[in-house]
Amino acid sequence: MSKSRVKNKLTKKQKIRYSIIAGILSFLLIIGVIVYKANSSNNSKKDEKDSYETLTVKEKDPLILKGIVQPKDTQYFNFDQSQGKISNISVQNGQNVKTGEVIATYQNATAEDQADEQSQSLDKFNLAVSNAQDNLNVASNKQTELETQLANARIDNDKASIEASKQALSAQKDVVNQAQQALDSANLDLSNASKSIERAQKRVTTTVTAPSDGIVYINEKGKVDPTVAYATLVSPETVVNGTVSEYDFKKVKKDQEVDIKSISDDKRIKGKVTNVNQLPETSGQAGADANKSSVSNYSFTVQPEENMQYGTNVQISIKSTTLEIPKSAVLKEEDGNYVFLYKDGKAKKQAVTVSEAGNVDVVNKGLNAKDVIIVKPDKEIKDGKEVKVADNK
Missing domain, CATH: 1.10.287 (Helix Hairpins)
Structure with a gap:
């Protein structure tokens, strides 16, 4: 009877002892986890501090403008009452004509x-x-x-x-x-x-001849109505007439190479800007709403490498050579502006010439497309120093 009581007492003590030990072990485990996380966080922050964000320099996206294909030259022939009456139109609608070919004949009674x-x-x-x-x-x-x-x-x-x-x-x-x-x-x-x-x-008989080669289109109504052209002569050569707003006007320049894409069939053709109108297009609303702000638009002409269908709507893509970089990447020093290139695992100090453009700087000299730069260089970074970088943007 006494032995059974002793045995029960030992079991209870053991439980208490085990409970204490378990509590101590749990406490130590929690402390260990906290210490581990703290060390991991410190190491991560250290790695983050030791690495730099980089950026690959790219040209701006191309400027996309709208345009329409039109004849390079268009000449209109209207009824001239002083010449008499049109007695005969010598060509058919849509006919190809040569320079000097008779288009119409007047008879003056x-x-x-x-x-x-x-x-x-x-x-x-x-x-x-x-x-x-x-x-x-x-x-x-x-x-x-x-x-x-x-x-x-x-x-x-x-x-x-x-x-x-x-x-x-x-x-x-x-x-x-x-x-x-x-x-x-x-x-x-x-x-x-x-x-x-x-x-x-x-003056009895007057002939009207084609001043140049082209395709002639006839409108019979124009034979008696001077407000309507009885004949329209268009050149087989075509141009693209585009429009650019005042915001992008300076980005379009004469002799600039462009890409032309037909909206209807995605056909792509190279072209060159041949003329940029320095005067804005006139608006029928000009002066009507003087208090309302408006945007001026300017016309320009593109010569495609091959002729296109009259009236085709196109997109004109003008490639941009402008390089823009974050302001934070530029170090302003007494002798000029610098950026740090990242190449072969090292930082390389590079002199640049930039101009401000809103929230970014435009590179005028010193960088090329595909150069990799450090976005936020600090005082620790030195020319030729090995650096760690984060994922490139």
Whole structure:
């Protein structure tokens, strides 16, 4: 009976002892976990402090603008009432024409009547010339006779006859001069009348010819309506006319290479900017809402490497060569600005020229695309020093 009680007492003591030991072990385990986490955190912070964030320098995304394909040259032919009526259009709609080929013919009834009337009066001028010529011939013959008489009087040495012949000859010469002037005047009148008739006859029929090679499109309504072109001549060569806002105006430059993408079929063609209009496009609302702010737009022209379909809507992609880097990457020192390149595990100090552009700096000199730079260099970093970096952006 006593042995059983002793055994029970030992078991209870053991339980207490084991409970204490278990508590101590649990406490030590908790302390160990806390210490381990603290050490891990310190090591992580140390690693983080020893590593630097880097950035690969890239060119800005290309500027995307809208455009439309149009003929390089377009010429409109409108009904000119002063030329008369259009009697004939010599070409078909959509026909290819060559320089000098007749497009249309005018018939001027008024000019035709004038030409007929003047032609009838031409006989009168011809008769006047004929009469003046006859008068001159008579006067010249008379002068010849008087010259012969004077010669004979001199042979006979008849002073009275000589003097009389001289006076008669002098008077006849005046008659000849007057007859010559009358003939000249008659010839001038005839010439002027002939030219007037010629001009009138030219106005009777007027042809309109193509000033250049191209494709002609006909609108029959324009034959009687001067506000509508009866013929439109377009060049087979095409251009892309684009628009850029005032915010991106300076990014578009003459002779700049561009990529052209057709919106309808994704066809891509190279091109070059040939002209940038320095004046903004006019707006029908200009001055109407003076208190409302508006954005100015400028037109520019692109010459594609190959012709495209008229009227095709396209995207014009202008590659940007601008390099932008964070302001934090630039160290401003007395002798200039610097960044730290990351190359082969080391930091390399690099002089740069930058200009501010909002929240970033634009690199003007000193860096190239694909260079890797340290985003936030500190005082610990030195030229040529080995550095640890975090994942590159």
